[in-house]
Amino acid sequence: MRISVIGCGYLGAVHAASMAELGHTVVGVDVDARKVELLSQGKAPFFEPGFEEILQRNVQSGRLSFSTDYAAIAGAQVHFIGVGTPQSETGAANLTYVDAAVDGMLPHLGKCTDGPEIVAGKSTVPVGTAARLAERIAPTGVALVWNPEFLREGFAVQDTLAPDRMVYGLPADEQAAAAAQAVLDELYRPIIDAGKPRLVMDYQTAELVKISANAFLATKISFINAMAQICDAADADVTALAGAIGLDERIGKRFLRAGIGFGGGCLPKDIRAFQARAHELGVGESLGFLAEVDKVNDAVRRSVVDTARRLLGEDLAGKRVAVLGAAFKPDSDDMRNSPALDLAQELVDLSASVVVVDPAAGPILADREDLPYEVADSIEAALTGADLVVLGTEWKQFTTFDPARAAELVARRIVIDGRNALPREDWKAAGFTYAGIGRR
């Protein structure tokens, strides 16, 4: 099938390359000329395992191309919307980019001669957006579906090609719904044939599936981080606690690792946008707990700074702190709302001399001007002369780093494991004072 993808960021570029990988002919459109240029050369504009490989393969085969010109979408049968929906000043989702994408598409819709043409929304949007956009594109005769995306950065390719489930939010009109569903089924045939569930529902439920999934995940993380605070106060161990409660199938083990909390371009803004939308709908109180989820997430970042002061003394001036990690999670270079960088900034604000290192985000960070901290190009360089080591992002390079080697490089052997991901006994054996999150 011929398809187009509007917005070629972490979601859109991976989706475009993955759809080409399934055998479709894909054009990606983005307003960022630099990104389009890189993608057109088969170069990934961001770090995502396995992405550059499928990008190159499909660009070379001619099945995948990129453009800044919306005219390139004319004649395609499915048009995906994958532009950003960042947080606005009020906390609500900023839909400017989604509306601009629709503006750009409108003159080129209704030109497909291969069968029924659809627009498929992938961006995470407030409930009610799809119905509004469907009205906007109705005059072109093209139907809208909402097909939210659940990919995880770091696993984006695998999650796109083999998702846990696919959700189709379909139009209320039965005929239009059946036609749109048939188009999506044809598009995703290899995924459906592999047995992945495909769930069909209305627009508003599909929109809510996505945002409530993220609200649940954020809640789970803040839950275990709240337990970590209790464990700290009660001299208990949150990793033992998580292991024990996680064996209850109703709770489950995943996402129960206490640490410096969630960040990135999705969870923080999504839980705020969800609350803002609930208020608009007159049911703000139902999501009051999400404000607490946000608060716990902030508090856990701050608790690491308190631990640093307990271990190094109140006055951090002149103390050298190595922060291992800048991306909000490992296997990504995404630094949006990064807990590790937030922490680095807080330590700088307390006059510490901070050096940050990150295998993928580090080089991007180093190119920025007026940084308040140093950026090291190797773990060794970051550790050299450090009074304190803080793990901010659980990259494998950090969690497998030899603590005996670290001990040779640092000025003082003190480590705060902000992700409870370091082998504690090994670091202690190397002479380090070890502090985790919620671990005595």
Ligand SMILES: NC(=O)c1ccc[n+]([C@@H]2O[C@H](COP(=O)([O-])OP(=O)(O)OC[C@H]3O[C@@H](n4cnc5c(N)ncnc54)[C@H](O)[C@@H]3O)[C@@H](O)[C@H]2O)c1
């Ligand atoms: N990143 C994820 O892991 C993920 C997962 C699921 C859902 N989402 C959702 O997907 C959406 C996109 O997220 P992202 O992380 O890819 O953001 P991103 O910022 O990486 O990408 C957005 C892209 O859209 C482009 N863009 C903006 N306005 C445009 C326009 N008018 N026309 C064409 N292109 C335009 C930008 O230049 C950018 O390249 C968001 O709604 C997000 O919540 C993201």
